[in-house]
Amino acid sequence: MSYSSRIIESINEYPELTIIDTQKLYKEKFNDVSEQAFYKTISRMSKNEDIERISKGIYCKPRRGRFGTTISSEKNILEHYLGINKNRGIVIGYQMYNNKGLTTQLSKTIELYSNITFQEKKQIKNVIIYKANIRFDISTIKMIELLEVLQNYRNIEDLNIIRFKKIIEDSIKYYDEKTIQKLIKAIGYKKHTIASLKNILDFFNIENKVDHYLHGTSRYNALRMEELYGVTS
Known part of the structure; x- marks a missing residue:
């Protein structure tokens, strides 16, 4: 042939x-x-x-x-890069913020991470796909959701603080050292995001080694949990 x-x-x-x-x-x-x-x-x-x-x-x-x-619609594109069972990727950005009740705002584009694509970044119609060579199990998904919000919460329009707290409280139940390690390697979150995660874990007395990726936390302008929860010393 x-x-x-x-x-x-x-x-x-x-x-x-x-x-x-x-x-x-x-x-x-x-x-x-x-x-x-x-x-x-x-x-x-x-x-x-x-x-x-x-x-x-x-x-x-x-x-x-x-x-x-x-021809293929947005639905077909999302099914391909997320997987029919949504085990090949995850939606991020304003679509995720809206789905989680963090904001009522929406974007014209849909952003996602996927382990399907070979390219670091690809846009198909209004869908932007970022490469992430990771397995999307429940722990990974929950940690990505939390880290994405921590990285961008200062720029999310009309941020719902109650929903923000709920995402934090729901996500930290899935904290795992190996998961964080692979996400930092595969996606590369900013230092202030990792410092914010460290502050959250310490606030809820969850044992962690996140400081391994940091040189202290004060210099990173990280989320202060005492301020978020209105706790005074």
Whole structure:
């Protein structure tokens, strides 16, 4: 079978509207073919309208009906990069803040971390995907949610303080040293975010070694739990 036939056969196995990430496909299945030959076949399939281009390197098999041609929607994009069971990624940014009741504000774009993508950052329509080579178990998800809020809470419009406290109290139940270690390595949170986490864990008397990533906490302009909870010494 020719390389062109192999590529066409592989793409034809994709269900309609499913995201086809050609960079990922090439690296996983066709690295024995030259990139030029691979993308020449992709270009030909696109010109023949066998597949439709959504953004650079991203295609889908369109759905055709009597009302016209349909291509992948935001829902299809999210399902691909988050996983149908939402075990391949997590939504962050204003979409997450809104879902958690931290704010009533929304953004035109949806941001997420995913272990599907090969690129550090990719935008498809209004969805921005950041690479995160991690396993998205419940502990990881809860810690990402907390760290994302700690990193950005000062800039969240109309921040709901009650909901902010609830996220802190719910998330710290899942604190785990190994999880934090892999998140710092994979995502790279800022020092003030890690210092804020340290203050939270200390405030709730949760044993931790977060100071391993810091040189003291006062210099980082971290969240002060005594102020958040109105505690006086």
